[in-house]
Amino acid sequence: MNLWACNSTASQELPMNLAFRMAGRRSGARAGSASGIGHCDMDIRIRHKTTYQYGSGVAFGPHRLMLRPRDSFDLRILDTRLDIWPAAQVEWIHDVYGNPVAIATFREPGDRLEITSELILRRYGSTLPRNHASARGAQFAPRYSDDERIVLQPFLAPASSDGASVLTDWMHQVLADQTPGDDPIARLLNAINANFAYALRYEEGVQAPAMTLALRTGSCRDLAWLFIEAVRRLGYAARFVSGYLHDGLSQDTALRAPTSLTHAWAELFIPGDGWVEFDPTNALVADPHLIRVAMARVPWEASPVSGSFVGPAGALTGLFVGVDIVGLPEDGPTERTRAA
Numbered sequence: 001m002n003l004w005a006c007n008s009t010a011s012q013e014l015p016m017n018l019a020f021r022m023a024g025r026r027s028g029a030r031a032g033s034a035s036g037i038g039h040c041d042m043d044i045r046i047r048h049k050t051t052y053q054y055g056s057g058v059a060f061g062p063h064r065l066m067l068r069p070r071d072s073f074d075l076r077i078l079d080t081r082l083d084i085w086p087a088a089q090v091e092w093i094h095d096v097y098g099n100p101v102a103i104a105t106f107r108e109p110g111d112r113l114e115i116t117s118e119l120i121l122r123r124y125g126s127t128l129p130r131n132h133a134s135a136r137g138a139q140f141a142p143r144y145s146d147d148e149r150i151v152l153q154p155f156l157a158p159a160s161s162d163g164a165s166v167l168t169d170w171m172h173q174v175l176a177d178q179t180p181g182d183d184p185i186a187r188l189l190n191a192i193n194a195n196f197a198y199a200l201r202y203e204e205g206v207q208a209p210a211m212t213l214a215l216r217t218g219s220c221r222d223l224a225w226l227f228i229e230a231v232r233r234l235g236y237a238a239r240f241v242s243g244y245l246h247d248g249l250s251q252d253t254a255l256r257a258p259t260s261l262t263h264a265w266a267e268l269f270i271p272g273d274g275w276v277e278f279d280p281t282n283a284l285v286a287d288p289h290l291i292r293v294a295m296a297r298v299p300w301e302a303s304p305v306s307g308s309f310v311g312p313a314g315a316l317t318g319l320f321v322g323v324d325i326v327g328l329p330e331d332g333p334t335e336r337t338r339a340a
Contacts, residue, residue: 041124043078043328044246044291048262050305052113053318060086060106060113063307066242066294067117068100075292079120086110097239099294099302115305120328125288141235142271152237152269154297160229166210171230185268185278188230192223192280200261202319206299220281221264221299227280228266237269241277242302243293246325261323262304265290 048067071077082090088104095101104115144152162168174191175184197217207215207222209229218226221242228238245263265279277290284290296302309315 041122042288044119044121044123045324045326045328046117046119046121046244046246046291047322047324048117048119048244048304049320049322050115051318051320052309052316053320054111054113054309054311054315055317056312056315057109057111058309058311058315059109060088061308061310063088063104063106063113063115063305064303065102065104065115065117066099066302066304067102067115068119069121069243069291069293070098070100074124074288076122076124077119078122079118081116081118083114083116083118085112085114095301097295097297097301099296104307113309121291123288123291142237142269144237144269144271148269148271155237155239155269156232156235158229158232159298160208160210160225162210162229162233164210166213167226167229168233170213171233184234185231185236188227189278189280189283189285192227193283196223196226198223198281202321219264220279223280224264224266225299227278231266231268239267239275239295239297240299240302241265241267241290241292241295242299242304244291244323244325245279245282246289246291246327261321263290264299264302267292267295 065082067082068080069075069077082102084090084104086106086108088106091103091105093101093103149156160167171188174187178184178187195216196212199217199219199222201219201222206225207218209226212218212222212226221240224240228240231238242262242264263279263281265277265281265284267275267277270276276286277292278285279287279290293304294302
């Protein structure tokens with residue numbers, strides 16, 4: 001039982017010679033960063049509630065919750081809380097990618113499972129772009145060092161088959177008229193954003209790239225997965241990211257869209273710049289409106305909620321997901337972290 005839901009916003013095509021959008025330039029939050037990191041910072045409150053409703057009592061197996069981000073130079077946790085009903089024993093671990101993961105085990109059955117995560121975060125603007133970033137991004141094959149390739153190998157290898165060359169043929173079409181100075185990453189990002197319809201999907205799993213290409217539609221996770229598998233075939237290390245999209249205190253109409261669901265995008269390892277966010281659903285690059293929570297080689301390893309239950313066929317009668325994201329004023333909370 002994996003839970004996914006995504007949201008979309010209006011978008012704008014990226015210039016071919018500027019793959020890296022000015023991160024933070026659209027934010028309405030206070031300018032400057034107290035820590036000297038990035039171009040801007042903003043405090044955000046996120047409340048993510050997931051409810052499963054059952055027609056009768058069921059026994060719950062262990063649940064894996066990826067709802068808490070990892071603290072970093074561009075994202076700081078100020079406060080956190082995790083509530084689960086029925087009561088569960090929660091143990092925290094770091095997975096193989098370093099993601100914080102809560103493992104919830106249950107003793108009592110129930111006809112309802114409710115998981116509520118509350119976060120107060122400070123999101124710093126990206127340090128990108130840099131003057132040389134676009135020139136490096138324009139290379140078809142990035143130049144990774146031998147040491148980097150050892151670590152990045154799992155993120156370089158495609159994870160989906162392309163037996164009929166559907167994905168390869170589509171990439172050739174998109175990049176056919178490549179000219180010097182064009183950025184292949186930006187071309188693929190723009191092609192997905194402009195030519196594929198967004199569709200909200202609550203179903204489990206992620207569409208294979210070939211299916212997304214055939215349907216010309218997909219959820220944010222489907223479009224992100226298509227992009228990841230395409231850029232891996234260009235020689236780039238790429239990973240799948242789950243999290244949230246917020247509009248903070250911004251007045252930018254391009255981000256006026258529902259933020260009541262989770263979101264998914266990609267990160268590419270750019271030589272010299274490290275992991276950089278690319279969101280094909282919204283044509284965003286290194287944008288502080290993206291709030292990452294979990295990162296993985298493949299989408300099914302970064303699901304916000306996954307678990308099992310034992311009960312009669314058709315026991316699950318309802319699934320409800322709600323995400324409230326609010327930008328906080330400058331005099332918001334002081335830094336404190338409460339154990340879940």
